[in-house]
Amino acid sequence: MKVVGVIPARWASTRFEGKMLALLNGRPMIEHVWRQVKKSRILEDVLIACDDDRILQVAKGFGANAVMTALNHESGTDRIAEAVAKITTDIVVNIQGDEPLIDPHVIDHLAQVLLEDTALSMATVIKRITKEDDFNNPNVVKVVIDRNKNALYFSRSPIPFDRLKKPFQENIYYKHLGLYAYRKDFLLGFKTLPFSKLESAEKLEQLRALDAGYKIKTIETDHETIGVDTPEDLQKVATIMKNNPIANEVSLKKTTGQS
Numbered sequence: 001m002k003v004v005g006v007i008p009a010r011w012a013s014t015r016f017e018g019k020m021l022a023l024l025n026g027r028p029m030i031e032h033v034w035r036q037v038k039k040s041r042i043l044e045d046v047l048i049a050c051d052d053d054r055i056l057q058v059a060k061g062f063g064a065n066a067v068m069t070a071l072n073h074e075s076g077t078d079r080i081a082e083a084v085a086k087i088t089t090d091i092v093v094n095i096q097g098d099e100p101l102i103d104p105h106v107i108d109h110l111a112q113v114l115l116e117d118t119a120l121s122m123a124t125v126i127k128r129i130t131k132e133d134d135f136n137n138p139n140v141v142k143v144v145i146d147r148n149k150n151a152l153y154f155s156r157s158p159i160p161f162d163r164l165k166k167p168f169q170e171n172i173y174y175k176h177l178g179l180y181a182y183r184k185d186f187l188l189g190f191k192t193l194p195f196s197k198l199e200s201a202e203k204l205e206q207l208r209a210l211d212a213g214y215k216i217k218t219i220e221t222d223h224e225t226i227g228v229d230t231p232e233d234l235q236k237v238a239t240i241m242k243n244n245p246i247a248n249e250v251s252l253k254k255t256t257g258q259s
Helices: 029-037 053-061 076-084 104-116 132-136 184-190 197-202 206-211 231-243
Strands: 003-009 045-050 065-068 091-094 122-128 142-145 151-155 174-183 217-220
Touching: 003 029, 003 076, 003 104, 029 045, 029 053, 029 104, 045 053, 045 076, 053 065, 076 091, 076 184, 091 104, 091 184, 104 122, 104 174, 104 217, 151 206, 174 184, 197 206
Parallel strands: 003 045, 003 091, 045 065, 122 217
Antiparallel strands: 091 174, 122 174, 142 151, 142 174
16 A cells, blocks of 8 residues: 655744744754654655645755645645545554654654554544643643554643542553544545534644544654744754754654554
């Protein structure tokens, strides 16, 4: 089966407009993401789905396979669906364009889950929460899973609730990392699913899939990603790269979860 990675790249951003082209150690941030993703051993192609000609031209300039998509997509998922609609592939991996330290091992492990289990339509990545502040932060999406590592629910609220009030470190909590793999036919049909009230309340589109009865398989990683939402975040990543040059070339940690 063919597996393709797609990086949605929007120009607009409330807190950091044009961040895809912000320079990070002399290169546009989107180029760092692309270079990391290209290290994947499973992806047969990597596509950058742009909504602005400035990003398109820069991406083509550093050698990426880049396409223009509509400006008015409501989500990265919709943008990716347009980008892959006319290409031949079986599995699509949705890769965030603002995570320049993304681990290619995680991408491969996520794709492998769908390659091995043909009954699955969708899978995503989770990480154990080690900081109580993250658990209580509504910008950190939490997820609860069943014994087979299928997602039960995603929320911006702290879940599950600990009625016994045990010390934080005695519980196991997970956060959701925004990396997805889908079968192409599921992805193309996703936007036709009934809009979910849960999705509307939480502002989390993956709840649309759960509400419609689809399973979302999760894999666990110990690799900490850093999403760049502000210029301060960009500086934080630049400092990590400066202090740990290996972060420019290889991933910092390997995936520990199992499918």
